[in-house]
Amino acid sequence: MKRALLLVIAVALVAPASAFAHASLLKETPGFKQRLATSPRQVVLQFDQTVNALPKAIQVFTLQGKNVAGTPRAFTSARELVAPLPKLPKGPYTVRWQALSNDGHIVSGVYTFGVGVPAPPVTDAVGAQGPTRTEDIVRWIYFLGLALSVGGIGFRLLIARGPLPKRAQRRFFWVTGAGIVIVLEAGIVGFLLRGEDFLQLPFSRFLYGDLEPLTSGTRYGQTFVIMELGFALVSALIYLAWLTDRNAFLWASFVLGLAFVSGLSLSGHSAADARHSWLSELADYVHLSAATLWVGGLVQLAVVVWPAWPDGRRTAFLRFSRLATVLIALILAAGTYLSVLRLPHLHDLWTTGYGHVLLVKLGLVALALTWGAAHHFIAVPRIEKPGVMGVLGRTLVAESAVAMSVLLLAAILTDSKPPPQPVKPPPVAAVSRR
Amino acid sequence: MIVAGIEPRAEMVHWFFATGILALGLLFLTETVVGPEVWGRRPWRRYLWPGLLFALGVFMWPVMALYTNSMIHMVAHGSWAQVLMLSGAAELGVAKGKLHSQYWRLTVAAAMLVSGTAFLVHEQNSWFFARAAFLHHVLGWTLIGASVFPITQAFRPRSIVAATGFACTFLVIAVFLYCDRDAAPVLGHFSQYAGVPHR
Numbered sequence: 063m064k065r066a067l068l069l070v071i072a073v074a075l076v077a078p079a080s081a082f083a084h085a086s087l088l089k090e091t092p093g094f095k096q097r098l099a100t101s102p103r104q105v106v107l108q109f110d111q112t113v114n115a116l117p118k119a120i121q122v123f124t125l126q127g128k129n130v131a132g133t134p135r136a137f138t139s140a141r142e143l144v145a146p147l148p149k150l151p152k153g154p155y156t157v158r159w160q161a162l163s164n165d166g167h168i169v170s171g172v173y174t175f176g177v178g179v180p181a182p183p184v185t186d187a188v189g190a191q192g193p194t195r196t197e198d199i200v201r202w203i204y205f206l207g208l209a210l211s212v213g214g215i216g217f218r219l220l221i222a223r224g225p226l227p228k229r230a231q232r233r234f235f236w237v238t239g240a241g242i243v244i245v246l247e248a249g250i251v252g253f254l255l256r257g258e259d260f261l262q263l264p265f266s267r268f269l270y271g272d273l274e275p276l277t278s279g280t281r282y283g284q285t286f287v288i289m290e291l292g293f294a295l296v297s298a299l300i301y302l303a304w305l306t307d308r309n310a311f312l313w314a315s316f317v318l319g320l321a322f323v324s325g326l327s328l329s330g331h332s333a334a335d336a337r338h339s340w341l342s343e344l345a346d347y348v349h350l351s352a353a354t355l356w357v358g359g360l361v362q363l364a365v366v367v368w369p370a371w372p373d374g375r376r377t378a379f380l381r382f383s384r385l386a387t388v389l390i391a392l393i394l395a396a397g398t399y400l401s402v403l404r405l406p407h408l409h410d411l412w413t414t415g416y417g418h419v420l421l422v423k424l425g426l427v428a429l430a431l432t433w434g435a436a437h438h439f440i441a442v443p444r445i446e447k448p449g450v451m452g453v454l455g456r457t458l459v460a461e462s463a464v465a466m467s468v469l470l471l472a473a474i475l476t477d478s479k480p481p482p483q484p485v486k487p488p489p490v491a492a493v494s495r496r
Numbered sequence: 497m498i499v500a501g502i503e504p505r506a507e508m509v510h511w512f513f514a515t516g517i518l519a520l521g522l523l524f525l526t527e528t529v530v531g532p533e534v535w536g537r538r539p540w541r542r543y544l545w546p547g548l549l550f551a552l553g554v555f556m557w558p559v560m561a562l563y564t565n566s567m568i569h570m571v572a573h574g575s576w577a578q579v580l581m582l583s584g585a586a587e588l589g590v591a592k593g594k595l596h597s598q599y600w601r602l603t604v605a606a607a608m609l610v611s612g613t614a615f616l617v618h619e620q621n622s623w624f625f626a627r628a629a630f631l632h633h634v635l636g637w638t639l640i641g642a643s644v645f646p647i648t649q650a651f652r653p654r655s656i657v658a659a660t661g662f663a664c665t666f667l668v669i670a671v672f673l674y675c676d677r678d679a680a681p682v683l684g685h686f687s688q689y690a691g692v693p694h695r
Contacts, residue, residue, distance in 0.1 A: 269568045272565065286561075305588055
């Protein structure tokens, strides 16, 4: 038996095998995100193995979506695909390529370059549709994960300080643990959905589609890498806090988690829009962090404190009520500033899609605020009365649901483009000089 | 591509994890040879291999995030990171006394099954295309087959055969991982179509 096994392995190692492989792109000319001074004469794609040219092996699209590439040819010895180009006018260009590997599988990719202008990010490649409803849902789940994990830890450290009963402690770690896993998984799914959009490939070909232009060439991709690494570390710290019962690990995970939340602000509208500034990025960060702490705290109250820590309900509720006032003030201040920045005119609220979503969000925020105010002004003074605690538990669940709905609209807004800013007319002096 | 500049070199990553897996295998083997009673006389020893397993999972995340050649590679590296962390976390919980059931050992079996499947799924080439492809297939099937050892351990914790098989599996995997680079000057590429060694 052993001899037979050894023989099989030996044959496997020495036998000249038939070739089955997917090709990988090694180099492309013009290069990815390259800004050329003059028009290139051809597009050259160099692979790690021999490839065959398909009818549309290389397509070079103008901004208007017109393919300007000539008939592509494969140069077997050099493992290259080459497509001639006419003289290209100034502008951004999208290259979509596909090659037939020796195993019969097709490998594909997309990249951009510019002639006389900067190359656009691949997320703006010709053919990319932009974020879909699925991406909105995934982003919402991502926000919920942030609230459950980072917001939950904040609640534990700032509100439910000190030792918790065993059952409450277990629930707390279940909720925050689930939250951080959701953040990691939703992050990966969101990244892949964005990749699917710019590659525009059927699923079987998307499996091996080249995602590197998204990682290396966009702010979104770079932020994804940093945030995934950061939240993986946060997950390890949460686990160590559970294992060792040491709050030091929770503090570390809270600080790191809050820091890495900033990645969303550094890669979203506040960092990419025409009127962005450090102040808009800061406002976005404050808005998101405060919402994370608010929603996470509400969930902790409803899911951990109420069912598993009856003795701590009153203290936790009163403490959170005070913190929530500050958080809501921050959310409103930062949100108002960002709305004014992104909607140049008041009528954009009811004339643009972005404005419509914002209006619905504002309506839900108003509902949540009214709910919170009812808690603050009606429930708190009567908290000692019999029966109030039971009712409060149910209303907290409902308020949490409203807050989560707000996060869904926030996710849709994050994926939507604000209306364009009005173009300023050139200064009079500049016009007269022409 | 641009990102090539920031990627860790593939063979370095394989050798790093091979060293970690080798250390794991040696720890398992030592525990099996001396027996769990002697091994457990020093409390810190109980945390050694579960801690290492967990740490390897944490270190796998940079590989997932930085190697974004394709969706299938991201998913494979991500699943390895998560199952390594999960099984290490469960074993650490058992060592610390936070978890009590012997069936937590099944998380290691699940990790091996998921890891093996990921090896097979993310290798787009057939067995005999190149050494790396061949070893990916061998690694995948070894992990899937050897998951029988931790499953046995979950139901028969004192089985010497299962413990020895479990330890030896990690030693074998370490050797495979050390070999798993086409750039190494042994055997080289099998297929004329594989091109110059690049992985």
